[in-house]
Amino acid sequence: MPRTARAVVPGIALHVIQRGNNRGRCFFRESDRTTYLGYLRRFAPRCGCLVHAYCLMSNHVHLLVTPQTGDACGLLMKQLGQHYVQYVNRAHGRTGTLWEGRFRSCVAESERYVLACYRYIELNPVRAGIVSDPHEYRWSSYRANAEGDDDALLAPHPAYAALADADTPRRRQYRGLFEGALDARLVDEIRSATRNGRVLGTARNPRGRPSTKIGTDPIFRFSE
Numbered sequence: 001m002p003r004t005a006r007a008v009v010p011g012i013a014l015h016v017i018q019r020g021n022n023r024g025r026c027f028f029r030e031s032d033r034t035t036y037l038g039y040l041r042r043f044a045p046r047c048g049c050l051v052h053a054y055c056l057m058s059n060h061v062h063l064l065v066t067p068q069t070g071d072a073c074g075l076l077m078k079q080l081g082q083h084y085v086q087y088v089n090r091a092h093g094r095t096g097t098l099w100e101g102r103f104r105s106c107v108a109e110s111e112r113y114v115l116a117c118y119r120y121i122e123l124n125p126v127r128a129g130i131v132s133d134p135h136e137y138r139w140s141s142y143r144a145n146a147e148g149d150d151d152a153l154l155a156p157h158p159a160y161a162a163l164a165d166a167d168t169p170r171r172r173q174y175r176g177l178f179e180g181a182l183d184a185r186l187v188d189e190i191r192s193a194t195r196n197g198r199v200l201g202t203a204r205n206p207r208g209r210p211s212t213k214i215g216t217d218p219i220f221r222f223s224e
Contacts, residue, residue: 007107007199008070013052013157015117015194016073018081018103019060026098027058032091033139036061036084041153043079048072050155052114053121055140057128062121064114066157077103106193106200111159113201118145118160118174119182120190127187134178146175 008014020026027033033056040063044051048068055062067073085098108114122145125137134142144151145160148171164170193200 016063019100047076052157114159
């Protein structure tokens with residue numbers, strides 16, 4: 001059965017998730033996460049991707065990226081996969097696959113959904129019950145985006161930059177987005193779109209079907 005093609009729009013943000021094989025661990029110690037972020041920092045610009053947010057959980061990874069070309073995200077995840085798996089296998093004396101098949105992704109087509117993906121990603125440790133506040137989790141982009149910690153990996157998305165005209169009020173506005181829980185329906189929508197490779201936030205006609213035929217719209221590209 002042929003694989004479902006992913007919707008990719010150059011210049012439009014993608015929420016990306018990659019899970020460990022059989023939902024097993026992909027990070028075994030802190031240095032593994034540091035190494036993964038090092039690879040991400042190295043390969044994102046080479047492959048043509050801007051990274052806006054991330055969260056490294058024990059058995060999966062969330063990224064919010066904007067690919068500059070139709071194949072940029074696929075190239076980035078391929079480089080990450082090859083180099084990080086080789087590192088893990090050497091460091092931990094293991095062999096075989098680490099990831100559960102292909103990564104999953106969805107296009108966030110509006111500023112509202114981009115900011116929702118920021119929150120969804122950085123609130124992941126809170127939803128998992130690991131921490132009570134995203135600030136407490138070291139392995140996400142929250143401290144950089146919300147509090148100004150230095151993180152050369154990150155590039156602000158225009159939706160994030162539009163929160164205010166200067167850094168301090170922008171971070172204050174961003175922190176305000178986290179004062180309430182992300183709406184459960186929106187969480188389900190993000191999960192469903194990412195799982196099925198749909199466009200997040202596509203306008204729908206009265207019958208509930210997407211009003212944009214992605215496969216025929218020239219701004220969309222598909223990635224295997």
